[in-house]
Amino acid sequence: MPESSDLARRTQSGIQIRPTGLRLRWDLTELATADGHISRGSFTATARALPDPNEIKMLEEALLGSRPTVTAADVVSHFAEAILAAARKYSREMDAQRLLGDDAKQNLASILMESAGAVAFSCGIEILQPAQVDLDCPTLQRQQFEEMDRRPPSAAPPTRSISFAAPRNSSASSKPSALRLRIYPPARS
Numbered sequence: 376m377p378e379s380s381d382l383a384r385r386t387q388s389g390i391q392i393r394p395t396g397l398r399l400r401w402d403l404t405e406l407a408t409a410d411g412h413i414s415r416g417s418f419t420a421t422a423r424a425l426p427d428p429n430e431i432k433m434l435e436e437a438l439l440g441s442r443p444t445v446t447a448a449d450v451v452s453h454f455a456e457a458i459l460a461a462a463r464k465y466s467r468e469m470d471a472q473r474l475l476g477d478d479a480k481q482n483l484a485s486i487l488m489e490s491a492g493a494v495a496f497s498c499g500i501e502i503l504q505p506a507q508v509d510l511d512c513p514t515l516q517r518q519q520f521e522e523m524d525r526r527p528p529s530a531a532p533p534t535r536s537i538s539f540a541a542p543r544n545s546s547a548s549s550k551p552s553a554l555r556l557r558i559y560p561p562a563r564s
Contacts, residue, residue: 382424382500383434383445390431390439396421396503399451401487403462403510412471412518416510418458418487421503422450422495434499454494454502461490471515480508 383392399422406414424434424445438445438453465483466474473479484506491502 380447381444382422382447382450383431383439385439385443390435392424392426392431392434396423397447397450399447401451401455401458403459403508406463406466406474406510408466408471408474408512409468410470412512412514414466414471414474414510414512414515416508418462418484418506418508420488420491420506422447422500423503425499425501430499432499433497437498438500450500453498454491457490457494458487461486471512475510475512475515480510483510484508 380397381393382397383390385391399420401418403414403416403418406416408414424431434445438449442449462483465486469479474483487508488502488504488506495502
């Protein structure tokens with residue numbers, strides 16, 4: 376049986392494949408958006424070697440070659456160009472704020488699954504759900520922080536005063552003493 380990060384291994388008795396799927400992660404870098412921001416993130420899905428003898432032969436030809444194993448890193452590398460190209464094409468079609476939304480990330484996951492499926496068809500592997508896309512956009516975050524810093528501070532809300540008379544103390548003067556408390560809004564940083 377292949378080791379924990381191996382999808383397939385060549386043995387004396389032939390090629391052994393991992394009986395279960397292997398969870399893989401692809402980095403999505405330099406995703407330029409329609410509004411000029413640069414996003415980044417990751418795509419995760421499960422890869423499984425197909426047990427059919429014809430599929431194992433394609434796996435051997437496409438990925439195993441003369442090597443003893445097909446590792447998770449080998450599969451990630453084999454699929455990376457197609458997945459990244461599809462992600463970059465998709466991100467160019469929308470602004471950063473929309474790209475970071477849940478609907479866009481789900482659509483992107485579907486597109487990346489299709490792209491991976493096209494590659495998988497010729498190498499004896501299938502890419503399975505669950506698929507997930509995680510994205511962030513440092514340039515958009517930086518722009519939002521800069522906009523917040525440039526905003527003029529809003530007029531400070533008025534302070535509130537509360538007055539009450541302290542209880543009389545028989546040993547003190549006959550006049551009640553007053554205590555005034557001013558409440559100020561929190562300071563902005």
